[in-house]
Amino acid sequence: xxxxxxxxxxxxxxxxxxxxxxxxxxxxxxxxxxECCTNLLPVTQAEIDMIQRFVIKNKNRPQKHVxxxxxxxxxxxxxxxxxxxxxxxxxxxxEFYCYKKPSEELGEKIMxxxxxxxxxxxxxxxxxxxxKGKGKSK
Numbered sequence: 407x408x409x410x411x412x413x414x415x416x417x418x419x420x421x422x423x424x425x426x427x428x429x430x431x432x433x434x435x436x437x438x439x440x441e442c443c444t445n446l447l448p449v450t451q452a453e454i455d456m457i458q459r460f461v462i463k464n465k466n467r468p469q470k471h472v473x474x475x476x477x478x479x480x481x482x483x484x485x486x487x488x489x490x491x492x493x494x495x496x497x498x499x500x501e502f503y504c505y506k507k508p509s510e511e512l513g514e515k516i517m518x519x520x521x522x523x524x525x526x527x528x529x530x531x532x533x534x535x536x537x538k539g540k541g542k543s544k
Contacts, residue, residue, distance in 0.1 A: 445526040
């Protein structure tokens, strides 16, 4: 049975330790396992714009080949070893560490700002239209 909730309630549960996060780190350092690289993320429009500019500038394409190893719930910019948009990753990605308790400050910031939950595959699909359009004009 699905339970309706919102991002505020999810963050409150995580901050209060009602939701357990598996520690996949190696001695407190990111193991780059990709377990946290989900496709559903709370982001701001500014973050989406920044990601779009970065992806186009660096010609990063969605990592569809990773789907064979993983599932469609993985971020399209995780290549199985690293984040391809690391320099411009959203706040939720910058602040998340599986080996520490989430901060209340982060929870409050996410609740105050205008974050929308997006499917990163939809974002990647929209950005990919840019590359397809460039190929046709040549």
